[in-house]
Amino acid sequence: MRGTVPGVVVGGLTSLVCVVVIGRVWADCGIGANAAADSMTLLLLAPLLWIAAAVPWVVLLGTLGRRHPGPALTAGVVCTVWFTWFVVTWIGMVDSYPAPSCPGNVPPWWPAFIPT
Numbered sequence: 475m476r477g478t479v480p481g482v483v484v485g486g487l488t489s490l491v492c493v494v495v496i497g498r499v500w501a502d503c504g505i506g507a508n509a510a511a512d513s514m515t516l517l518l519l520a521p522l523l524w525i526a527a528a529v530p531w532v533v534l535l536g537t538l539g540r541r542h543p544g545p546a547l548t549a550g551v552v553c554t555v556w557f558t559w560f561v562v563t564w565i566g567m568v569d570s571y572p573a574p575s576c577p578g579n580v581p582p583w584w585p586a587f588i589p590t
Contacts, residue, residue, distance in 0.1 A: 477535025480550075485528025488554050492527075493520050495558075496566035502583070503576035505568060519565070527557055563590045 493516045499505070506512040530553040539546035567579045567590050576582070580590050 477532040477539060480535060481528035481531035484531050484554060485524045488527035488558055489520050489524035492523050492558055492561045495562050499566040499581050502581040503579055505571050523561060527554060
């Protein structure tokens, strides 16, 4: 398929960014049992995130990218940014977990202009 290689590369990078940011949020806010349990959770989550981030690229470049490569790349970037934001805020910043070191379970380094 036409978009397989870009999908695998961008999906892998997206998965890596998501896992690193979620791990950092969990570590800074004291979420989870311990570092080993959190690392195992993220290790098992990484391939699922990779696949979920790669599929839109494969579909977009395989269909829309044949005739209109510019809009396909733009749509792919928008999907990737939205997916990264969604995963980090949904999995990383758990609303129901009591995190005394982070008010609202949002770490102090999180930019204020990005909603959680």
